[in-house]
Amino acid sequence: MQLISKLPHVGTTIFTVMSGLATRHNAVNLGQGFPDYPMSHELTALVDRAMKNNLNQYAPMPGWLPLREAIAEKVELLYRAKVNPDTDITVTPGGTYAIYSALTAILHPGDEVILFEPAYDSYIPNIEINGAKAIALPLVYPDYHIDWEAVQKAITPRTRAIIINSPHNPTGSVLGEKDMEALRKIVEGTNIFIISDEVYEHLIFDGIPHQSILRYPYLLERSFVCFSFGKVYHCTGWKLGYCIAPPELMKEFTKVHQFNCFSCHTPTQAALAEFLQKKDAYLSLSSFMQEKRDRFIRLMSATRFDMLESHGSYFICARYSRISEEGDKDFAIRLTRDAAVATIPVSAFYQDGKDDKVLRFCFAKKEETLEKAVEKLISL
Ligand code: PMP
Numbered sequence: 177m178q179l180i181s182k183l184p185h186v187g188t189t190i191f192t193v194m195s196g197l198a199t200r201h202n203a204v205n206l207g208q209g210f211p212d213y214p215m216s217h218e219l220t221a222l223v224d225r226a227m228k229n230n231l232n233q234y235a236p237m238p239g240w241l242p243l244r245e246a247i248a249e250k251v252e253l254l255y256r257a258k259v260n261p262d263t264d265i266t267v268t269p270g271g272t273y274a275i276y277s278a279l280t281a282i283l284h285p286g287d288e289v290i291l292f293e294p295a296y297d298s299y300i301p302n303i304e305i306n307g308a309k310a311i312a313l314p315l316v317y318p319d320y321h322i323d324w325e326a327v328q329k330a331i332t333p334r335t336r337a338i339i340i341n342s343p344h345n346p347t348g349s350v351l352g353e354k355d356m357e358a359l360r361k362i363v364e365g366t367n368i369f370i371i372s373d374e375v376y377e378h379l380i381f382d383g384i385p386h387q388s389i390l391r392y393p394y395l396l397e398r399s400f401v402c403f404s405f406g407k408v409y410h411c412t413g414w415k416l417g418y419c420i421a422p423p424e425l426m427k428e429f430t431k432v433h434q435f436n437c438f439s440c441h442t443p444t445q446a447a448l449a450e451f452l453q454k455k456d457a458y459l460s461l462s463s464f465m466q467e468k469r470d471r472f473i474r475l476m477s478a479t480r481f482d483m484l485e486s487h488g489s490y491f492i493c494a495r496y497s498r499i500s501e502e503g504d505k506d507f508a509i510r511l512t513r514d515a516a517v518a519t520i521p522v523s524a525f526y527q528d529g530k531d532d533k534v535l536r537f538c539f540a541k542k543e544e545t546l547e548k549a550v551e552k553l554i555s556l
């Protein structure tokens with residue numbers, strides 16, 4: 177059989193590679209982003225109850241209605257956004273799927289999509305599988321801000337969308353009000369869509385407010401805003417999220433969704449609809465994760481890594497120029513093998529492998545996990 181690959185340049189995602197290495201070398205895994213502490217037992221009990229109550233058949237295609245209603249209430253509370261649960265929300269199997277479906281709904285061959293590198297690794301393959309072209313612009317090192325003049329210059333008649341991601345994976349940078357204003361100026365009067373990846377909306381530190389697209393009606397009218405319950409409730413393995421978009425955009429999104437997934441796991445949706453009423457569970461998240469970030473930075477100050485800033489997500493990057501001159505992939509592999517600590521080399525988030533000699537660490541871990549990792553890094 178001859179198969180002509182639609183993604184000839186795509187290999188195995190760095191998350192799988194590094195987690196595989198971590199297992200092989202019995203390393204502390206600060207690579208792939210997932211918590212190693214238990215999620216809420218109250219929430220798992222709600223899923224159990226939903227299953228026992230026979231909520232085990234297909235949910236409606238856009239999602240379990242009480243969940244969509246709870247999401248609409250939440251975004252009104254947090255962002256003053258008026259979102260219609262019947263027409264503007266679709267529950268999806270994760271945030272990655274929401275981003276893929278949005279891109280698939282809008283892209284035609286030859287379209288261009290502007291995104292910022294380092295970029296979450298699904299964006300470019302999602303663009304290319306739709307026959308479109310990724311226009312990757314660098315975030316400005318070392319604080320990884322967006323150069324909006326460069327964005328303006330990159331706009332062409334073929335620009336179909338811009339992907340933003342705040343709080344940002346892998347760098348922990350966040351967008352401010354000025355960024356949203358710059359984005360508005362660029363897209364105003366154009367047919368450019370926005371895909372806003374906001375899966376880390378609650379993981380934002382230092383008192384900085386999350387600049388959701390949902391706060392800006394004139395941006396929301398052209399946007400697909402993507403979220404993930406996995407990040408909010410420490411259950412990345414649940415693969416459940418949602419997309420919010422205006423009705424005309426959601427209509428096209430639904431055309432993709434209905435023949436790819438149709439509907440998501442019903443008992444989990446029923447449980448989340450109830451659990452979302454407990455506002456403290458998501459409102460307390462930023463201080464919970466900020467403590468972990470601060471603890472990790474304090475521990476790492478005893479090593480020869482130089483920490484960069486992180487104001488959000490559950491990641492922080494660090495330079496290792498005082499330890500080694502190796503490329504980041506080689507260094508990350510050696511670190512996993514010899515020091516038994518797995519990380520993610522940030523060059524993996526660049527199409528051309530740009531290497532600023534920076535590693536990404538995930539600090540969404542138990543205290544003892546972070547301590548154990550740093551104990552091993554101190555000797556370097
Ligand atoms: N976007 C970013 C930037 C992420 O880090 C993640 C986490 N994997 C996602 C989207 C999607 O998460 P999921 O598909 O697991 O809900």
Ligand code: GLN
Nearest residue numbers: 191192207208209210345
């Ligand atoms: N979002 C997670 C990370 O950046 C993992 C995603 C994945 O494994 N596909 O580490």
